[in-house]
Amino acid sequence: MAILLDEVRWGMIGCGAVAERKSAPAFNKVAHSRLVAVTGRSAEKAADYAARHGVPRWYTDAAKLMADPEVNAVYIATPPSSHAEYALQALRAGKPVYVEKPMARRYADCLAMNQAARDAGLPLFVAYYRRALPYFLQIKALIDAAAIGTVLAANIRLVQAQRPADRNPKQLPWRVIPDIAGGGYFYDLACHTLDALDFILGPIVDVTGHCANRGGLYAAEDTVAAAFRFANGATGSGFWCFAAAESCRDDSVEILGSAGALRFSTFAFTPIVLENVAGTRQFLPSNPENIQLHLIEAIVAELRGLGRAPSTGETAARTNWVMDAICGHLG
Structure with a gap:
């Protein structure tokens, strides 16, 4: 426009x-x-x-x-x-x-x-x-250059411990109140990874999922599993949990290809690891202060x-569609 x-x-x-x-x-x-x-x-x-x-x-x-x-x-x-x-x-x-x-x-x-x-x-x-951060632009550039060949699958894991603020039922953070946030931390955090993969690999066009509350601290989901398919034919899976032990923490994304693999994180900005026939290389572009x-x-x-x-309303709406499909909110 x-x-x-x-x-x-x-x-x-x-x-x-x-x-x-x-x-x-x-x-x-x-x-x-x-x-x-x-x-x-x-x-x-x-x-x-x-x-x-x-x-x-x-x-x-x-x-x-x-x-x-x-x-x-x-x-x-x-x-x-x-x-x-x-x-x-x-x-x-x-x-x-x-x-x-x-x-x-x-x-x-x-x-x-x-x-x-x-x-x-x-x-x-x-x-x-993330669509404009050098970190994710580097990942997209490697995918677009076929550094791992044809993309076959993407796997997401985000596991976090319960937060102290979640233990006060009289003053819960708005991020775990579905009427305000849409859901729990899944809606607040998973959207970043799902949108980044939409940017890197293209839209998700088919998705199924299961949501549960296993921690019992609030009504929103705190454990989510999903399987999905991208428009390019690649498949994917995701697991998000916000009620695990501290020792179980994980923030990882793996993109598998016919000639290698890329591994990175969504929030920790750990080094991007590229593995292919040329060996293993790492990349770590810096983020701006803001x-x-x-x-x-x-x-x-x-x-x-x-x-x-x-990042537009059209691209972002696709991420909401994926989350609502996973959690059964499309009606």
Whole structure:
């Protein structure tokens, strides 16, 4: 969708943890981009964030931020349950949208967001920043260069221990409340790996899964197993558990090919290991201080008519579809 801005002036809805270092500071580090306004759940929170980060204006009402003539693009940094509502409002206000991941609580919401973007003739981006990180670009480059031959399969394992915050039933983190997050930590974390594989290997087109709660600390799933097939014919499997012993921790992805294998991690950024007939090699590209910087650079470039960003509402909706299919939420 074509839109041309000389300078991208961001208004940010929400000022929680993700905005402290991962995303918001990058808006002012990218050329032709500025963070000009922010909203928070309270006046105190919004004013504090604005003062600490040098943001000129703050609001407690997202509608007022969207109506601000200085704001010409909106970043939504709230929990998933409000992503669709705010995205629809911003698009109707004529402003491009950059929304946190997962794109929405449910796949149906993603479809509504994409339709609204098409109706408005505006772009919609999603914060799957791994698509722009040198680490994952290196993996994609090796796959595209057939360094492991024809891709046969991809296997995911993410195993974590229970978190202390999960043991307080009266004050559970929003990430394990399905009405807010869509599910549990699976929705919050698995989406990163699934979207990265969509970027590296192409879309998943068929998937089955099983979800369970084995830890008993909250209602959301904490153990998930899935099998899937990519459009290119490769198969895959995934196992995610957030209730295991500390000694069981694992963060690994393996892509098997007809001539070798690639092994890497989603969150730990351990060295990428390539094994093929030439032997074993390792790669470890560095990450920017603000992890979303490169994706924001690409988004700003697209909004200025100078390129295309790799993470859109269309690509991100596919990841929601996979998660909802695994957990039986497609209805």
